[in-house]
Amino acid sequence: MPERSAGPAAAAAPASRATELTGWGRVAPSTARLAEPADPAQVAGLLAAAPAHGVIARGLGRSYNNAAQCGGGLVIGTTAMHRITSFDASTGLATCDAGVSLEQLMVAGLPSGWFVPVSPGTRQVTVGGAIAADVHGKNHHAAGSFAQHVPWFDLLLPDGRQCRVTPGDDPRLFWATAGGMGLTGIILAAAVQLKPVLTSRVRVDTVRTADIDETMACLSDTDDRYGYTVAWTDCLARGTSLGRSVITSGDFAAPGDLAPRDRRDPLAFRPGARLGAPRGFPGGLLNPVTVGLANEVWYRKAPRKREGEIQTIGAFFHPLDGIRNWNRVYGPAGFRQYQFVVPFGQEAVVRRALERISGARAPSFVTVLKRFGPADPGFLSFPLRGWTLALDFPAATRGLAGLLDQLDGDVLDAGGRVYLAKDSRVRPEVFAGMYPRLEEFRKLRAELDPGGLLASDLSRRLEI
Ligand SMILES: Cc1cc2nc3c(=O)[nH]c(=O)nc-3n(C[C@H](O)[C@H](O)[C@H](O)COP(=O)(O)OP(=O)(O)OC[C@H]3O[C@@H](n4cnc5c(N)ncnc54)[C@H](O)[C@@H]3O)c2cc1C
Numbered sequence: 001m002p003e004r005s006a007g008p009a010a011a012a013a014p015a016s017r018a019t020e021l022t023g024w025g026r027v028a029p030s031t032a033r034l035a036e037p038a039d040p041a042q043v044a045g046l047l048a049a050a051p052a053h054g055v056i057a058r059g060l061g062r063s064y065n066n067a068a069q070c071g072g073g074l075v076i077g078t079t080a081m082h083r084i085t086s087f088d089a090s091t092g093l094a095t096c097d098a099g100v101s102l103e104q105l106m107v108a109g110l111p112s113g114w115f116v117p118v119s120p121g122t123r124q125v126t127v128g129g130a131i132a133a134d135v136h137g138k139n140h141h142a143a144g145s146f147a148q149h150v151p152w153f154d155l156l157l158p159d160g161r162q163c164r165v166t167p168g169d170d171p172r173l174f175w176a177t178a179g180g181m182g183l184t185g186i187i188l189a190a191a192v193q194l195k196p197v198l199t200s201r202v203r204v205d206t207v208r209t210a211d212i213d214e215t216m217a218c219l220s221d222t223d224d225r226y227g228y229t230v231a232w233t234d235c236l237a238r239g240t241s242l243g244r245s246v247i248t249s250g251d252f253a254a255p256g257d258l259a260p261r262d263r264r265d266p267l268a269f270r271p272g273a274r275l276g277a278p279r280g281f282p283g284g285l286l287n288p289v290t291v292g293l294a295n296e297v298w299y300r301k302a303p304r305k306r307e308g309e310i311q312t313i314g315a316f317f318h319p320l321d322g323i324r325n326w327n328r329v330y331g332p333a334g335f336r337q338y339q340f341v342v343p344f345g346q347e348a349v350v351r352r353a354l355e356r357i358s359g360a361r362a363p364s365f366v367t368v369l370k371r372f373g374p375a376d377p378g379f380l381s382f383p384l385r386g387w388t389l390a391l392d393f394p395a396a397t398r399g400l401a402g403l404l405d406q407l408d409g410d411v412l413d414a415g416g417r418v419y420l421a422k423d424s425r426v427r428p429e430v431f432a433g434m435y436p437r438l439e440e441f442r443k444l445r446a447e448l449d450p451g452g453l454l455a456s457d458l459s460r461r462l463e464i
Contacts, residue, residue, distance in 0.1 A: 007162035011041035026334030030071030054455030059126030066457035098128030114194035117149035134179035147178030153190035179381030212243025283331030291363030339390035342416035364391035
């Protein structure tokens with residue numbers, strides 16, 4: 001185990017203010033003191049003066065649930081620590097503060113041909129949040145999850161000491177922190193190995209499938225052929241159409257694939273201004289009828305088969321980022337994201353989940369089915385080799401709690417799990433059954449943080 005240094009000298013803690021916070025799903029608000037330190041010394045000052053009700057880090061608040069909340073305690077927002085401290089354009093290695101966003105890394109790396117190794121469905125995610133949730137992208141089958149591309153991070157431990165953690169020198173602390181949802185310490189900085197690309201466009205093939213069997217067969221077939229692949233699934237389709245989907249698969253384009261006008265600047269990337277969703281959407285806008293219609297239109301407008309379409313990074317990786325605050329569309333009650341994974345061989349569980357969801361008319365427009373590659377060693381990391389299905393349900397959907405309890409049961413029996421960055425309602429005993437390394441994680445936490453300083457609304461609910 002490497003030396004742990006005394007850590008940054010604690011500076012005076014910056015001001016904090018009482019703030020009501022939610023996750024992206026806007027369910028389960030709670031009020032905490034929110035402080036936004038500008039440097040590690042201020043973070044150390046905040047930890048040293050931490051309140052009894054616990055402390056947790058918060059990045060851009062894109063986890064759907066209450067993972068980055070600490071009701072009655074202190075939330076340390078990291079987005080004021082947002083410097084890219086070095087970038088080597090010959091190797092693609094970036095070092096940065098934990099509050100740097102994936103969008104910032106893209107803006108810094110793309111001009112010299114480097115892209116983030118793993119991108120979730122939004123680039124409005126901090127590096128600290130990406131490590132803490134060990135996020136995955138459309139390339140999990142090929143590239144694994146985010147922490148596999150992190151050579152080191154600097155962690156401020158609950159006792160105020162600081163260490164540079166690498167997977168080689170301290171695998172236990174590294175892999176407890178990757179996926180550990182902020183419960184081992186505050187990540188202050190990290191190195192991220194970017195991946196080389198020749199252009200900033202993706203060459204995309206699309207296939208529309210008729211049912212779940214064809215969807216699964218097509219997805220299985222794409223594993224070896226594409227770096228990125230994912231299916232949008234019509235979760236309300238039933239009977240012979242159950243699981244009908246639109247599968248998009250792709251890889252970064254070569255300069256010769258681009259339209260002549262784009263070849264002049266093949267690495268162009270302009271995230272640009274985003275449209276904002278207005279405040280005050282009423283509840284109930286997304287319901288079985290409207291989502292059923294939207295799903296029908298989305299499915300029908302997709303081509304049966306199309307090859308070689310050139311898409312921008314935004315269109316392929318982050319379509320939802322085009323509209324700021326799109327989460328308001330769900331109205332004041334918010335929405336619950338549900339994502340599970342089950343091992344290969346448990347295809348029947350995916351089918352049953354779709355039968356249960358379509359049978360209950362539980363409306364989700366953003367429904368994604370994907371195949372994961374091998375798990376990494378993260379104690380609480382979500383991905384494992386198998387099928388993952390993600391859905392967004394309006395929180396006010398009638399019968400949703402019972403439906404998701406049923407799905408939990410099926411997933412648990414199949415040796416699967418739900419995702420900690422998204423879950424807002426699984427029961428603690430079910431969660432414990434899903435994560436076999438939870439006891440190891442708790443043991444390490446007890447060693448690092450005997451006083452239980454680090455805590456979130458999520459960790460309290462799930463007794464992590
Ligand atoms: C539209 C959308 C699409 C998404 N798609 C995907 C996807 O495809 N794949 C995927 O894996 N996820 C996906 N997510 C979830 C998102 O990637 C994760 O929740 C991610 O952790 C959010 O990062 P953040 O900076 O917003 O962190 P927050 O949501 O603020 O925090 C998340 C967790 O990280 C911890 N944390 C944050 N910063 C630090 C730090 N410096 N030190 C220690 N702990 C820290 C927090 O305590 C919390 O537990 C998506 C989210 C949205 C909104």
